[in-house]
Amino acid sequence: MDWTALTLSLQLAAWTVAILLPVSVFMGRFLAYRRFRGKGLVEALVMLPLVLPPTVFGFYLLVAFGRNTPVGDLWQSLFGQPLVFSFEGLVVASVIVNLPFAIQPAQRGFEAVAADVREAAKCCGMAPMASLWLVELPLAWPGVMTAMVLTFAHTLGEFGVVLMVGGSIPGETKTIAIAIYDRVQGFDDRGAAIMSGVLVAISLFTIALTQWMSARMGRRLS
Amino acid sequence: MTTIIHRRSLLGALAAVGFARPVMAQNGVPVVAAASSMQFAMAEIAEAFAAETGQSIRFSFGSSGNFARQIREGAPFEVFIAADEDIIPGLHRDGLVADPGTVYAIGRLVIVAPHGSDLVPDGSFDTLAALLNAGKITRFAIANPEHAPYGMRAREALQARGLWEALQPFLVQGENVTQAAQFALSGNAEGGITAYSLVLSADIARLGTYALIPEAAHAPLRQRMVRLPGATPAANTFYDYMQSHAARKILERYGFAVPAAG
Numbered sequence: 001m002d003w004t005a006l007t008l009s010l011q012l013a014a015w016t017v018a019i020l021l022p023v024s025v026f027m028g029r030f031l032a033y034r035r036f037r038g039k040g041l042v043e044a045l046v047m048l049p050l051v052l053p054p055t056v057f058g059f060y061l062l063v064a065f066g067r068n069t070p071v072g073d074l075w076q077s078l079f080g081q082p083l084v085f086s087f088e089g090l091v092v093a094s095v096i097v098n099l100p101f102a103i104q105p106a107q108r109g110f111e112a113v114a115a116d117v118r119e120a121a122k123c124c125g126m127a128p129m130a131s132l133w134l135v136e137l138p139l140a141w142p143g144v145m146t147a148m149v150l151t152f153a154h155t156l157g158e159f160g161v162v163l164m165v166g167g168s169i170p171g172e173t174k175t176i177a178i179a180i181y182d183r184v185q186g187f188d189d190r191g192a193a194i195m196s197g198v199l200v201a202i203s204l205f206t207i208a209l210t211q212w213m214s215a216r217m218g219r220r221l222s
Numbered sequence: 223m224t225t226i227i228h229r230r231s232l233l234g235a236l237a238a239v240g241f242a243r244p245v246m247a248q249n250g251v252p253v254v255a256a257a258s259s260m261q262f263a264m265a266e267i268a269e270a271f272a273a274e275t276g277q278s279i280r281f282s283f284g285s286s287g288n289f290a291r292q293i294r295e296g297a298p299f300e301v302f303i304a305a306d307e308d309i310i311p312g313l314h315r316d317g318l319v320a321d322p323g324t325v326y327a328i329g330r331l332v333i334v335a336p337h338g339s340d341l342v343p344d345g346s347f348d349t350l351a352a353l354l355n356a357g358k359i360t361r362f363a364i365a366n367p368e369h370a371p372y373g374m375r376a377r378e379a380l381q382a383r384g385l386w387e388a389l390q391p392f393l394v395q396g397e398n399v400t401q402a403a404q405f406a407l408s409g410n411a412e413g414g415i416t417a418y419s420l421v422l423s424a425d426i427a428r429l430g431t432y433a434l435i436p437e438a439a440h441a442p443l444r445q446r447m448v449r450l451p452g453a454t455p456a457a458n459t460f461y462d463y464m465q466s467h468a469a470r471k472i473l474e475r476y477g478f479a480v481p482a483a484g
Contacts, residue, residue, distance in 0.1 A: 066295035082296035167297045168282040169253050182283065185400040186261060187425040 001194050004171050005179035012087070012175060013155035016094040017148050020102035024147045028106025029136065033118075050100040054160025061093050061165045085167040090175070093161045101150040109143015110136060142214040149210040153203050252457035253280045253298060255289045257305030257445070258400040259329060259372055259417035262425075263476040264303070267469050275463070277456050285398035287369025293318055293450065300450055300457035303464075305329065305399070305417075306371035307446035314448070323448030326464055327478035331375055331440065332421050334406050335413035336430040343413060343433040347383045353412065354388055363394045363405035363414030371443060372399035376415035378440040406430075418477035445478075 031043060049057065065072045065083045075083040083089045113136050121131040137144070159177040166173035168182065176199055183192040256264050261283045268279045282289075286304040293302060293313060302319065303326070304310060313319045333350065335341040340358050342349045353359050364380075365373030373395065380386040396402030399417045406414025407429040421432045449461055463469055470480045 062291075062295050072296065076296075082298060084295055085292065085297040167255075167292050167299075168284060169298070170280045170282070171251075172253075174282070185258065185283075185398075185404060187404070187423075187429075 001191070001198065002174075002176070002179040002183075005174050005176045006195070006198065008087075008171065008174065009156050009176040012090055012094055013152045015091045016098055016155045017152050019091070019095050020098055020151055021144075021148060023099075024102040024106040024144055024151075025132075025137070027103045028140075028144070028147070029110045029132065031103065031107045032110035032113075046103050047100045049097045054097070054158075055164065057093065057097055058161045058164025061089070061096075061161070065089065065092070065165075084165045085169065085173060087172050089165055090162060090173055093165055094155050094158060097158065097161055098151045098154055101154050102147050105147040105150065106140065106144045109140035109146075112143070113139045145210055145214055149206055153206050156199065156203060250454070250456070251278050251280050252300040252454055252460060253282060254301045254303060254457070254460065255282045255284070255293075255297070255299040256303040257286045257289075257371070258283045258398040259305050259419050260303055260445075261400060262423035263419055263473055263478070266472050266476075267464065270468055270472065271460060271463050274468070275459060277459065279460055283398075283400070285366070285370040287371075288398075298452065300453040301447060301461050302450065303445075303447040304371070305443065305445050306374075307444045308371075310446050310448050318450070320449040320451050320453060323446045324465065325444050325481050326447050327445045327473050327480055329372070329443035329445055330418035330437065330477055330479075331372065331379060331415055331435040331443070332418045332432040333413060333415050333435055334403065334421060334430050334432040336407045336409050336411075338409070339412050339430070341413040343431055345433045345435045345439075347380070347385060347435075350413075351383070351385060354385065354392075359389070359392050359412050361394050361405075361411035362389055362392050363396060363402045363411050363416075365399040365402040365416070366395045366397060370396070370398050370402075371445075372415075372417050373402070375440040375443055376402075379415070379435055382439050422475070422477050 027046075031039070031046075062084060063069070065075070067076075067082065072083055079088070083092065117135060117139070118131065121135045126135070157177060158175070159181070162173065162175050162178055163181070166175070166178065168174045168178050174182070176195060180192050180195045180199070183195065254264075261281075264281060264283075268281070272278050282299070286306060286309055289297070289299070289302060289304070290309045290313060293299060294316075302313075307323075307325060310319065310323050314322050333343040333345065333347070335343050341353055344350075350359070350362075364376040367373040367377040377386060380389060394405050394411060394414075396405050400420060402414055403416040403420045403426060405411055406416060407426065413430075415435070418434060420426050447461070447464060449457065453461070473480050
């Protein structure tokens with residue numbers, strides 16, 4: 001069992017969720033309530049990582065963030081190390097590929113908040129942030145929660161992009177999914193089986209936890 | 223207010239996972255990119271190296287072609303242990319590696335077949351040709367000849383015997399030579415071509431039988447290693463250790479021919 005790889009995957013998932021939580025709430029709310037020109041295009045862009053193969057993202061990230069690119073050079077001069085093949089690079093990649101998982105369910109959650117409830121909050125003189133925090137979020141919470149759990153679980157399972165921009169460096173970019181791949185290639189079936197089992201258990205637990213939480217939430221709200 | 227508490231508990235749970243940047247514990251341990259054909263031999267060499275010097279090494283195993291690409295994009299490897307030598311001059315010309323490097327081993331190809339396969343491995347490919355003619359080959363595994371050195375040499379050997387075209391519909395390609403061995407010996411193929419160094423490891427030896435392919439059948443698999451400009455003293459020590467008597471003994475045990483010390 002490669003605990004370093006498992007811890008690394010959990011940390012990657014935690015960072016991804018932490019960064020995407022505000023994105024999920026504000027983008028989800030924005031897309032749910034606003035009508036504007038090009039909204040269809042924005043929604044399509046958000047959904048893009050869902051249908052594109054990870055190799056496409058891996059390739060773009062290599063080309064956009066690699067050595068001798070403006071972004072790559074800027075990062076190198078700021079932090080003294082390259083963005084690709086580093087943990088930070090994985091976080092950037094992970095945030096991008098998880099956008100649809102973070103935004104879509106939250107958007108559905110905010111869409112489910114009845115317009116007259118929001119109107120009432122406004123009429124009562126609630127500031128937009130207060131309305132978001134005290135009225136909309138409690139109602140849209142199951143959507144946001146689902147978004148975060150999907151993001152977390154999906155990050156644990158991410159493979160293709162990590163393989164292309166990670167470089168499989170132990171303790172830095174070798175996630176649990178990559179470690180399993182390496183074990184299979186190393187003919188270590190037992191190691192691969194144990195790690196796969198652990199990953200299945202964690203994923204199942206995470207999903208069961210959300211379902212339980214949103215069921216409780218639904219009961220209290222009704 | 224309960225919902226707000228829930229929100230906080232989620233954030234608390236996230237914080238509990240720990241946001242510490244994970245590399246700190248392993249800073250200073252050099253990262254060595256090594257061809258996947260080397261993985262069993264390298265594990266043993268690293269163990270001997272640790273016993274002698276007390277220093278550890280982090281390995282990333284994969285195909286040499288992919289590593290070359292990753293080094294071009296700035297991968298933070300300190301030593302690159304390739305499975306051939308044609309990849310290195312280009313990297314050296316572009317200033318991506320510190321020096322022209324050195325040939326540390328010469329690899330060999332083997333044809334393998336899993337237990338129970340119709341294929342009885344022989345280095346001249348006679349049984350492979352006969353099975354192919356009889357329509358009894360459904361899958362045959364090699365490493366990707368586009369970027370994996372052992373795949374390129376396997377293609378040369380099959381071309382030299384005139385079997386390359388006939389095998390096309392049945393070829394399955396591993397991303398690197400270890401995956402080719404995996405495919406060849408999984409029982410889903412009649413066999414395949416992989417690295418001698420791999421079939422000499424106990425984990426793989428028990429899965430099937432093999433025969434050496436004559437060196438004359440393909441260009442030599444001269445394997446070169448090289449340091450990158452960012453190599454730390456620990457990486458340099460390891461680079462030197464790879465050429466030591468102890469490391470050469472281990473390489474020989476994994477079926478590599480080792481160039482004369484010099």
